[in-house]
Amino acid sequence: MASSVLRQRDGDEAPRVTNMELFFDLVYVFAITQLSAFLFDNLTARGALQAAIMFLAVWWAWNYTAWATNWLDPARGAGALLMFVLMVLGLVMSAAIPRAFEDRGVPFACSYVALQVVRSAFMVFAFPRGDRMRRNFAQLLAWSAIAGVVWIVGATVLDGNARLIAWGAAVLLDVAAPAHGFRLPGMGATPPTTWSLAGSHLAERSQLVLMIALGESVLRVGLTFSEGEGSPAADAAFLVGFVSSASMWATYFLRTAERGAQAAAETIGSSVGRSAYTYAHAVMVAGVLVQAVGIHEAIEAPTEPVDAGATAVILGGPMMYLAGLLLFKRWVGQTRLQPLVAAIGVLAALVLVAVAGGDRLLLSACATVVLAILAVAAALGGEGLDAPREG
Numbered sequence: 539m540a541s542s543v544l545r546q547r548d549g550d551e552a553p554r555v556t557n558m559e560l561f562f563d564l565v566y567v568f569a570i571t572q573l574s575a576f577l578f579d580n581l582t583a584r585g586a587l588q589a590a591i592m593f594l595a596v597w598w599a600w601n602y603t604a605w606a607t608n609w610l611d612p613a614r615g616a617g618a619l620l621m622f623v624l625m626v627l628g629l630v631m632s633a634a635i636p637r638a639f640e641d642r643g644v645p646f647a648c649s650y651v652a653l654q655v656v657r658s659a660f661m662v663f664a665f666p667r668g669d670r671m672r673r674n675f676a677q678l679l680a681w682s683a684i685a686g687v688v689w690i691v692g693a694t695v696l697d698g699n700a701r702l703i704a705w706g707a708a709v710l711l712d713v714a715a716p717a718h719g720f721r722l723p724g725m726g727a728t729p730p731t732t733w734s735l736a737g738s739h740l741a742e743r744s745q746l747v748l749m750i751a752l753g754e755s756v757l758r759v760g761l762t763f764s765e766g767e768g769s770p771a772a773d774a775a776f777l778v779g780f781v782s783s784a785s786m787w788a789t790y791f792l793r794t795a796e797r798g799a800q801a802a803a804e805t806i807g808s809s810v811g812r813s814a815y816t817y818a819h820a821v822m823v824a825g826v827l828v829q830a831v832g833i834h835e836a837i838e839a840p841t842e843p844v845d846a847g848a849t850a851v852i853l854g855g856p857m858m859y860l861a862g863l864l865l866f867k868r869w870v871g872q873t874r875l876q877p878l879v880a881a882i883g884v885l886a887a888l889v890l891v892a893v894a895g896g897d898r899l900l901l902s903a904c905a906t907v908v909l910a911i912l913a914v915a916a917a918l919g920g921e922g923l924d925a926p927r928e929g
Contacts, residue, residue, distance in 0.1 A: 542614065542615055542616065543610060543611060543614065543615060543616050543617045543664050544609055544610060544611060544664055544665070545608075545609060545610065545611045546611075553607075553608065553736055553739050554739075555739065555742050555743060555746070556607075556611075556612055556613045557613065558612040558613045558618060558621050559604075559607055559612055559621075559743065560746070561621075561625075562603065562612070562621050562624065562625055562628075563600075563746060563747065563750060565625050565628040565629055565632060566596065566600050566628070566632075566747060566750055567750055567753070567754070568629065568632045568633075569596045569628065569631070569632040569635070570596075570750060570751055570754045570823075570827060571754055571757070572632050572633075572635040572636065573589055573592060573593055573596065573635060573827055574754055574758060574827055574830045574831055574834075575636070576588075576589055576592070576635055576636055577589040577827070577828070577831045577851070578831045578834050578835075579636075581831070581835075581847035581848075581850075581851065582847065584702075586850070587702065587706075588638075588639050588702065590824075591702075591705050591706055591709050592635055592638060592646070593824055593827065594709045594712070594713060594820070595631070595646075595650050595709060595712075596631070596632070597820045597823065597824075598654070598709075598712050598713070599628060599631065599650060599653050599654065600747060601816055601820070602654065602657060602658070602678070603624060603657060604740060604743040604744070604747075605733075605735065605740070606657055606658075606660075606661050607739075607743075608735050608736050608739055608740060609661070609664070609665075609671065610660075610661065610664060616660075620656075620657065620660050623656060624653055624656070624657060627649045627650075627652050627653040627656070628649070628653060630645055630649035631645075631646055631649040631650050631653065633645075634646035634649070639701060639702065643692070643693035643694075643697070643701060644693045644694060646693065647689040647690050647692065647693035647694075647705075648690060648693065650689060651682070651685075651686035651689050651690060654682040654685075654686065654712075655679065655682050655683060655686060658675050658678050658679035658682050659679055661675040662675045662676050662679055670732050671732075671733075671734070673725075673728065674720070674728045674732060674733060677720035677721075677722055677725060677728055678715070678720050678728075680720070680722055681711065681712075681715040681720050681722075682712070682715075684711060685708045685709075685711035685712045685715075686708075688704055688705075688707055688708035688711065689704075689705065689708045691704060692704030692705045692708060716812065716816060730812055733812070735812070737799070738799055740815050741795075741798060741799035741815060742799070744815045744819045745791070745795050745799075747819070747823060748790065748819060748822060748823055748826070749791075751822075751823045751826040751827055751830075752783055752786060752787050752826055754826070754827065754830055755779075755782075755783040755786070755826055755827075755829060755830040755833065756780065756783050758779075758830040758831075758833055758834050759776060759779040759780050759783065759833050759837070762776075762779075762833065762834045762837040762838055763776040763779075763837055766837060766838065769840075771840035771841050771899055772837055772840055774840065774899060774903075775833075775836040775837040775840040775898070775899050775902060776837055778836065778899065778902050778903050778906050779833035779836060779837060779902070779906075781906050781909075781910060782829065782833065782856070782902070782905070782906040782909055783826075783829070783830075783833070784913070785906065785909035785910045785912065785913035786826060786829070786856075786859055786909060786913075787913075788912075788913035788916050788917060789860075789863060789909070789912045789913050789916050790822070790863060792913075792916040792917055793916055794863070794866070794867060794872075794916070797870070797872065798814065798866060798867070798870045798872075801814075801870035801871050801872075813865075813869045814865075814866050814869040814870050817865070818862050818863075818865040818866035818869060819862065819866065820862070821858055821859075821861055821862030821865065822858075822859050822862035822863055822866065823862075824858055824862075825854075825855050825856065825857070825858030825859030825860070825861070825862055826855070826859055827855070828851050828854055828855035828858055829851070829855025829856055829859060830855070831851045831855070832848070832851035832852035832853075832854075832855050832902065832905075833902070835847075835848045835851060835852060835898055836848075836852060836898040836899055836901075836902040839898060840897065840898055840899035840902075841897050841898070841899065842897060842898055843892075843895055843896070843897055843898075844891075844892045844896065844897065844898050844901050848892075848898055848901075849889060849892040849901065852898065852901050852902050852905055853885050853886070853888055853889065853901070853905055856885055856905050856908065856909055857882055857885045857886065860878050860881055860882050860885070860912075861882060863878060864878040864879065864882070877912065877915065878912070881908050881909075881911070881912055884908050885905060885908055888901065888904050888905060888908075891904055
């Protein structure tokens, strides 16, 4: 089967992103929209934890598919059929998000586990016997199955706090597996250098999913504004929300994305490159998602005093995004990260605006000014933000 489903790589040339992969990503437009709506409707500590667990499941389902399509040709024969199957499972998982911790836990968990297991099993049989990648995906499959048992038990047997704890443990198993190299008793680990990932391909896939998240942020700005009654304060919050999203785009895509991709082409076979595109981008995408909820809060009721939930999303989203950006730059070898550290510190200090009785528009505007300063620095050259490590 290998000859018919695996990409034919030409030397060091990275595989291109196919139209099938872009079509597959449309499922995750829906998933991110669902997660954003869930967090807005459940803006409590418990709701935030539930959203975080579901986000990590969604991210891991997408991320491992991006890994697989480094080798798999998703536009031919069985590879294309696999992608369609994964899309159906992803749609079921995404549709279940609003009530996953209520009466839709089984479809959420079972579709997620099936997506992970089916993909990894397919990749095991795609590689010929004796190929190191066959063993790598077999160990990934084993860890997906181990975590899958916990996911399904949480959905079928448990509810309430017990389900929350079980799914929290399951997602930790999923997240930790790459960090320890999918280590299994008697088999050891799969070192990062044995995963011959094409850095440019994974970098482009990660950039695209971040763009999807930013698209959800812009969509949230437009939808919330169009559904409102309209007022000068709401108009101002609309403008602030757009500038916030555009500033996030600029801080990454003007220079950092390209420089990171160049570094990834050399380092993706190591834990450094993998961390930059697996873990750091997860934090960045989560930050954009939370920021979208903050925009919704500000446009819907711009003159209302900020409560704890509104403060958390208005400031927390940009802080998470910048923290992920800082990790990404550090892991791909960029230095002079002090401006990002300072910006995160300023955002944390803006809690004082909420304590002093400031409204949602004011807090959102203050946070946006911080992002806009970083965006302008990137537009004007940004060497202080993006300078590569010498030597």
